[in-house]
Amino acid sequence: MNMQARVSDDGDVAIITIDNPPVNALNPAVTDAIREAIDQTERDPNVRAIVLMGAGRTFVAGADINELAKIGAGKSQRRPLLLELTLRMEDCSKPIIAAIHGHALGGGLELAMGAHYRIAMPGTQVGQPEVKLGIIPGAGGTQRLPRLAGVAKAVEMCTEGAAIKAEEAAQLGIIDRLIDGDLLAGAIAFAREFAGKPALKTRERNERLGTSQQNSAIFAAARDSVRKKQRVPMVALAAIDAIEAATTLPFDESCQVEQRLFSQCLSAEPAKALMHAFVAERELAKIPTIPKETLTLPVESVAVVGAGTMGSGIAMVFANAGIPALITDVDQATLDRGLANIRNNYANSVKRGRFTQQYVDERLQLIKPTLSREDFSAVDLTVEAVFEGMAFKKEVFAELDRVAKPGAILATNTSYLDVDEIASATHRPQAVLGLHFFSPANVMRLLEIVRAKAASKEVVATCMQLAKRIGKVGVLVGNCRGFVGNRMFLPYRREAQFLVEEGAEVEAVDKALYDFGMAMGPLSVGDLAGLDIGWRMRKEFRHLQKPGVRQPFAEDRLCELGRYGQKTGAGWYKYDQNRKQIPDPEVAPLVRRWAAENGIVQRQVSAQEIVERCIYSMVNEGARILEEGIALRSGDIDIIYLNGYGFPNYRGGPMWYADTVGLKKVYERVCEFHQQLGELWAPAPLLRELAAEGKGFADFTREPVAAV
Ligand code: T1G
Numbered sequence: 250m251n252m253q254a255r256v257s258d259d260g261d262v263a264i265i266t267i268d269n270p271p272v273n274a275l276n277p278a279v280t281d282a283i284r285e286a287i288d289q290t291e292r293d294p295n296v297r298a299i300v301l302m303g304a305g306r307t308f309v310a311g312a313d314i315n316e317l318a319k320i321g322a323g324k325s326q327r328r329p330l331l332l333e334l335t336l337r338m339e340d341c342s343k344p345i346i347a348a349i350h351g352h353a354l355g356g357g358l359e360l361a362m363g364a365h366y367r368i369a370m371p372g373t374q375v376g377q378p379e380v381k382l383g384i385i386p387g388a389g390g391t392q393r394l395p396r397l398a399g400v401a402k403a404v405e406m407c408t409e410g411a412a413i414k415a416e417e418a419a420q421l422g423i424i425d426r427l428i429d430g431d432l433l434a435g436a437i438a439f440a441r442e443f444a445g446k447p448a449l450k451t452r453e454r455n456e457r458l459g460t461s462q463q464n465s466a467i468f469a470a471a472r473d474s475v476r477k478k479q480r481v482p483m484v485a486l487a488a489i490d491a492i493e494a495a496t497t498l499p500f501d502e503s504c505q506v507e508q509r510l511f512s513q514c515l516s517a518e519p520a521k522a523l524m525h526a527f528v529a530e531r532e533l534a535k536i537p538t539i540p541k542e543t544l545t546l547p548v549e550s551v552a553v554v555g556a557g558t559m560g561s562g563i564a565m566v567f568a569n570a571g572i573p574a575l576i577t578d579v580d581q582a583t584l585d586r587g588l589a590n591i592r593n594n595y596a597n598s599v600k601r602g603r604f605t606q607q608y609v610d611e612r613l614q615l616i617k618p619t620l621s622r623e624d625f626s627a628v629d630l631t632v633e634a635v636f637e638g639m640a641f642k643k644e645v646f647a648e649l650d651r652v653a654k655p656g657a658i659l660a661t662n663t664s665y666l667d668v669d670e671i672a673s674a675t676h677r678p679q680a681v682l683g684l685h686f687f688s689p690a691n692v693m694r695l696l697e698i699v700r701a702k703a704a705s706k707e708v709v710a711t712c713m714q715l716a717k718r719i720g721k722v723g724v725l726v727g728n729c730r731g732f733v734g735n736r737m738f739l740p741y742r743r744e745a746q747f748l749v750e751e752g753a754e755v756e757a758v759d760k761a762l763y764d765f766g767m768a769m770g771p772l773s774v775g776d777l778a779g780l781d782i783g784w785r786m787r788k789e790f791r792h793l794q795k796p797g798v799r800q801p802f803a804e805d806r807l808c809e810l811g812r813y814g815q816k817t818g819a820g821w822y823k824y825d826q827n828r829k830q831i832p833d834p835e836v837a838p839l840v841r842r843w844a845a846e847n848g849i850v851q852r853q854v855s856a857q858e859i860v861e862r863c864i865y866s867m868v869n870e871g872a873r874i875l876e877e878g879i880a881l882r883s884g885d886i887d888i889i890y891l892n893g894y895g896f897p898n899y900r901g902g903p904m905w906y907a908d909t910v911g912l913k914k915v916y917e918r919v920c921e922f923h924q925q926l927g928e929l930w931a932p933a934p935l936l937r938e939l940a941a942e943g944k945g946f947a948d949f950t951r952e953p954v955a956a957v
Pocket residue numbers: 271272274310311312313314315317331352354355356357359378379382384385386387388390531532
């Protein structure tokens with residue numbers, strides 16, 4: 250018997266169980282196995298109906314994304330096996346009932362729609378999420394979903410990609426019955442009820458396809474909305490085209506339209522980038538120096554030191570995950586401000602319909618303010634989020650070490666300071682590490698987990714697991730100034746400033762990078778974060794600057810004028826009372842004057858140069874990070890940029906993007922900039938090596954130097 254699709258029976262009902270752990274993803278072998286099982290059960294005279302279900306935690310999470318990525322990259326051939334299987338299922342002379350639990354996503358839902366009936370456990374999620382991977386459904390999903398759920402809903406599901414619950418799917422007509430309790434028993438009873446009765450083929454159910462007048466309005470509105478909302482509307486537009494074909498052409502012809510559009514999307518760059526991101530995010534947990542079976546420590550309560558914006562956000566993160574959080578600060582007034590901030594934040598979430606009042610009340614119960622650090626003696630983890638200054642942080646850690654119970658983990662939220670030095674202020678360096686949250690902490694998904702030299706495997710493994718529990722994407726990084734994210738952001742923002750100093754308009758710099766796909770231009774980001782942060786840092790670390798190496802000056806000058814960005818109503822731009830950004834004609838002449846004083850001759854700068862300088866400077870730093878072992882894989886760097894820095898997901902992250910450009914080309918350009926602009930552009934040795942070997946960052950698998 251084929252183990253990927255086992256056949257068993259309950260008298261006259263055959264049960265086909267798909268078994269391909271962990272999520273029954275469909276690859277050609279699984280699809281073939283299901284087909285053989287259907288052939289076998291159809292031939293069996295004792296069988297009157299067939300139940301199709303999934304083993305383990307889920308029905309089917311879709312086609313195997315690793316296989317799809319290979320096909321997209323031209324490393325494997327695709328045959329529409331799954332589409333053929335669904336046709337075969339519909340043509341089966343015995344009714345097939347898909348019994349669904351967990352997820353039926355993508356190819357999983359398409360498979361289920363090939364069955365004659367679908368039943369599901371409440372809470373099951375069904376959907377066509379392909380658009381999130383840069384593709385459209387490729388096994389009849391755009392053809393059968395409108396026949397079950399109606400055209401408008403099918404358009405919504407295929408263009409937005411969000412899954413819906415079985416309860417809603419039942420109302421829509423995707424699911425025929427909800428089964429409370431034992432799914433298999435319910436499926437067998439359902440199968441007996443319908444055995445021998447004429448079964449409907451989904452592909453022949455045309456009654457919900459609507460009139461051409463209704464449909465043209467739906468398609469026009471959807472196209473409009475997709476163009477407005479999505480930065481790369483091409484994929485969602487292809488899904489709409491395929492659904493439109495379902496409403497105008499015979500089934501087999503419109504399936505060909507779907508297949509053609511699917512193949513086009515699959516071989517385009519956005520699909521490759523988005524699938525890379527899916528796979529890379531799941532690779533994060535694989536850490537060569539930390540075996541999977543490493544023991545983790547319980548984290549049932551936490552304490553946050555510092556009730557500023559970061560500290561309050563971090564307390565909310567834990568409360569949202571059901572973990573009680575103490576929060577403290579230097580005095581009652583500061584603590585009260587922090588609490589007011591938290592309440593305000595939650596109140597806004599209730600207003601926007603994100604949380605219910607009851608949920609918020611429960612969360613607030615979990616956050617307890619205190620002025621006494623002695624209260625911290627019972628918690629499992631402390632997170633320090635105080636002012637960024639080494640001396641102060643060390644004081645805080647010495648005290649935390651004194652009050653926290655033995656074994657408690659002490660984490661710092663520093664965004665660039667040396668975590669080893671912070672750990673040296675304690676007697677438990679094995680329990681100290683960085684947990685670098687991104688602002689606003691309760692919203693941003695990224696968490697850099699900074700491995701200090703002495704941190705134990707158990708402590709790191711605990712924090713990796715904790716990241717998942719609190720809904721964050723935890724990326725393990727090594728200890729260096731700025732870690733991965735901020736270290737690469739520094740050259741990116743530095744080049745943005747240089748470009749303005751060299752004559753590019755402020756708006757042109759931001760527009761070029763926005764058009765590249767960044768959520769915001771680098772100068773607008775500076776205004777949002779506060780230009781004074783970098784200014785203060787540059788003053789503090791001036792002694793580390795090499796003499797004779799060019800440094801940006803425009804932001805320092807702006808700060809000297811009191812232009813700190815949004816919070817002071819002016820920075821690179823002006824801002825009104827509602828913080829609406831307005832171009833400021835005063836800035837260009839100021840910068841021109843400062844440039845002249847510094848002997849910089851201003852010139853025309855192209856959008857292409859803006860993008861290349863900002864992105865390649867970041868990539869060059871990324872190459873050093875990779876070489877030093879500060880990041881484990883280029884994909885880890887990509888995930889940091891996709892989740893914490895607004896890098897466009899359809900470009901896969903900076904390292905993936907560089908690979909798509911070709912490292913030879915990137916290296917040559919970096920060398921040109923090195924010649925023109927000096928030392929800051931010295932090419933990273935790893936970039937040079939990989940370029941010479943015709944490889945990409947994704948090919949770089951050398952064991953890291955164990956910073957991580
Ligand atoms: N292919 C291969 N592996 C998959 C997979 C898939 N589709 N889905 C999940 N996995 C692996 C994942 O890598 C991880 O592996 C483990 O399962 C658990 O996943 C023809 C073209 C189902 C909601 O987009 O959304 O069908 O790390 O950590 O948080 O039209 O996984 O343990 O080795 O994410 O509980 C469409 C993608 C494909 C669904 C579960 N389907 N998956 O979430 O666990 S395209 C999707 C998910 C397609 C057809 C088309 C989630 C999940 P490992 P996890 P989770």
